[in-house]
Amino acid sequence: MTTTIIKPRKNFSLKDFKEVWEYKELAYFFAWRDIKVRYKQTFVGIAWAVFQPFMAMVVFSIFFGSLAKMPSDGIPYPIFVYSGLLFWQFFSSALTETSNSLVGNANIITKVYFPRLILPISGIVTKFVDFGIASIILVGMMFYYSFTPDPIILLILPLLLFITFMAAMGGGLFLAAINVKYRDVRYVLPYFIQMLLFVTPVIYPASIAGAYSWILALNPMTGVIKASRAALFDNAPINWELLGISFVAVVILLIIGIIFFKKAERQFADIV
Amino acid sequence: MENAIEIKNVGKKYNITHMRGGYVSLRDVIMNVLKSPFKHVKHKAKSVFGKADNEEFWxxxxxxxxxxxxxxxxxxxxxxxxxxxxxxxxxxxxxxxxxxxxxxxxxxxxxxxxxxxxxxxxxxxxxxxxxxxxxxxxxxxxxxxxxxxxxxxxxxxxxxxxxxxxxxxxxxxxxxxxxxxxxxxxxxxxxxxxxxxxxxxxxxxxxxxxxxxxxxxxxxxxxxxxxxxxxxxxxxxxxxxxxxxxxxxxxxxxxxxxxKIEANKLSLEKRQDRSGSGNVQFTKCELVSITPQNHAIKLKLSYRNKTENLYEDVKISVDIKDANEEHVSDITNNVLDQRIDIQKGEGNIFLEIFGFNLESGEYSISLFMANDPMNSEILDSIENVLLLDIDNDNFYSTGKLPPIRSRSLFNFAFKDNN
Incomplete structure (x- = not known):
């Protein structure tokens, strides 16, 4: 028989992660709910996941690619920008979702207990599904432009997704904790994310910054997008060093996020 | 037998600042820090050393x-x-x-x-x-x-x-x-x-x-x-x-x-177990009269307006519950489109209930006042302000009651057509 002991809560411990694992089914149900609801509420349903990056790709290709003649490391601009947008969309939507996960589910948080980390995790799972659907377009474009990706992509793709996941999760958890207390986070965030897009080599190649490209490397998404292009288009060797730095950076970010989140967690139900 | 739940010395404390509002906007915090940085540092230092002057509530x-x-x-x-x-x-x-x-x-x-x-x-x-x-x-x-x-x-x-x-x-x-x-x-x-x-x-x-x-x-x-x-x-x-x-x-x-009856004896003004903004508060609820013949009840509600504002067209609700805390009737002025204005200072509102046709027993009255019919600002809400001891055993003026005890006593008339 299980025994529950409730005490004034300390900071987080390894037991918390065990608990998250025990509740994995709930994370699945939340993700399933979000996907299902979106499918029912919107006319185009799940196609929305494709539509967004696709339209962005078309607009960027016209203005930056054809008109502004943005360099793209010798790769056709549409596929160049789409590969960047794919990861970018995953990151930015996961970050937004995570940072709203607590406030958006206040009615559940105040009524029933489960490890709160489940909410941001399931939010990211939903975005991951979007990523999967949107990548179908990329596969089509690869055929169209007849690119054969480096087989290493199969190895590196999970790693890149994992880094993106941790980056969005780390930042998102931190923001979610602040969002509970200061509700203007929600209004600042879209603006902030838009700024981030321009300091990430999505619509331009990292090489554009020349000698200053190391500044861009501080942004973990730089490493992810660069490596994905290197593997997809086989145009440059994968910069493992840069990827390593990104990996360490997001792990630190994630730890900070979790610490903040767990620290704020005990107040959630009293504040929201 | 085995214990299912053991609760030992459990307490829960809230800071009053948590209780009202709860969240603040980042904008306000930043503005406060910019406006009076010294005060902010002092406040922070106090809270770090556990001497913050925010009120606690257990x-x-x-x-x-x-x-x-x-x-x-x-x-x-x-x-x-x-x-x-x-x-x-x-x-x-x-x-x-x-x-x-x-x-x-x-x-x-x-x-x-x-x-x-x-x-x-x-x-x-x-x-x-x-x-x-x-x-x-x-x-x-x-x-x-x-x-x-x-x-x-x-x-x-x-x-x-x-x-x-x-x-x-x-x-x-x-x-x-x-x-x-x-x-x-x-x-x-x-x-x-x-x-x-x-x-x-x-x-x-x-x-x-x-x-x-x-x-x-x-x-x-x-x-x-x-x-x-x-x-x-x-x-x-x-x-x-x-x-x-x-x-x-x-x-x-x-x-x-x-x-609860004992608590009712405390004067309304002193009671703390109320909610609402408190800009206008009920100070008294008195039973003016019960007329047994036509079963009419007259209540006098006194209030004090603590602001300098007039509150026009307020919603007043007098909620009657029986001894089991079940709602019997909720009497509000807005269902009758009756307008009540709150003046400055102190004032009284009279309420007359006709045909009070409930069985004998104790009924408690709760009061509620909101700034307009949409309840945009709840001014005062307080439970169990008055206990009505209703004796309706002579409701039909015959001294008789129906053999089955029931909650409501209707006025009725039989007629035979012979």
Missing amino acids: ALKDINVTIKKGEIIGIIGANGAGKSTLLKLLSKITPPTTGEIRMNGRVASLLEVGTGFHPELTGRENIFLNGAILGMTKKEIVERFDDIIEFSGVEKFLDTPVKRYSSGMYVRLAFAVAAHMEPDILIVDEVLAVGDAEFQKKSLGKLDSVSKKDGRTILFVSHNMSAIQRLCKRCILLEGGEIKMVGETKKVIDFYLHR
Whole structure:
């Protein structure tokens, strides 16, 4: 028989992660709910996941690619920008979702207990599904432009997704904790994310910054997008060093996020 | 017998700043820091050294209870006595400030019917979602799916989005999921207040049988004294965040009702257990007269306006409840389109109730005042301001009453056509 002991809560411990694992089914149900609801509420349903990056790709290709003649490391601009947008969309939507996960589910948080980390995790799972659907377009474009990706992509793709996941999760958890207390986070965030897009080599190649490209490397998404292009288009060797730095950076970010989140967690139900 | 729940020295403290507003905007914080940086640093330093001057409020204090396995225990108390806080602690929604709670067995809590129900999803989908939120595994839900549907009686609408459900169907489905959780310990808040009488009966019966047959422990909070009396052998009375009494249900309820009368003797002005902005407060509620012949009751409500504003067209509500805390009637001025204005300073409002046709007994009156009919600002809300001792035994002026005791006495006339 299980025994529950409730005490004034300390900071987080390894037991918390065990608990998250025990509740994995709930994370699945939340993700399933979000996907299902979106499918029912919107006319185009799940196609929305494709539509967004696709339209962005078309607009960027016209203005930056054809008109502004943005360099793209010798790769056709549409596929160049789409590969960047794919990861970018995953990151930015996961970050937004995570940072709203607590406030958006206040009615559940105040009524029933489960490890709160489940909410941001399931939010990211939903975005991951979007990523999967949107990548179908990329596969089509690869055929169209007849690119054969480096087989290493199969190895590196999970790693890149994992880094993106941790980056969005780390930042998102931190923001979610602040969002509970200061509700203007929600209004600042879209603006902030838009700024981030321009300091990430999505619509331009990292090489554009020349000698200053190391500044861009501080942004973990730089490493992810660069490596994905290197593997997809086989145009440059994968910069493992840069990827390593990104990996360490997001792990630190994630730890900070979790610490903040767990620290704020005990107040959630009293504040929201 | 084995203990199901042990609560030791449990307390829960809130800072008053948490209680009102709760969240602040980052903009305000930044502005405050910029405006008076020194004051901010001082305040921060104080809070670091634990000398902050923000007020503390103990929602619960020194709670010590042991609950045996298989027991159904009721928790009663006035609003703000700490019932909900206690349930929140037991459900792990918020951690206690002091003390320890030990629970043996799987715990499920039902603080609200239909937590996490999504209006766009169908009944079937919501059963799975709600079940998972309440802590059931998918396997368990699948196993009990048929029972849940049978209990809810909504099988025809299983594939209809719940936003199209009537509120009755919604509640039935939600309770059906919760009733099939099969935990060892079940924590139930005022969830049965919703739903029709028949369903309430069915739900209470379900709770009862669950505890008797399977030896489950149930903690049950309710304002419905008759439900508590029916279900629980033992009862806890909370008052001001502390346990006032634990014991046999009948005794605790009698004690509680008696104390409420005592509390009524305190002048209205001094009472703290009220909510609302407090800009206008009721200061007195007096019974001016009861006329036995035409069963008319006249009340005088006095108020004090603490602001310099006039409050025009306010909503006043006089809520009458019987001894079991069940609503008998809610009397408000806006259903009659009667306009009441609050003047500056002090003033009186008179209320006359005609044809008071309830059976003899004690009825309590609660007062409510809001700034306009839409309740945009609740000025004052206070419960049990007056106890009406109604003697309607001579309602029909014949000294006789119908043989079956009933709640309402109607005015009627028979005529034979011969």
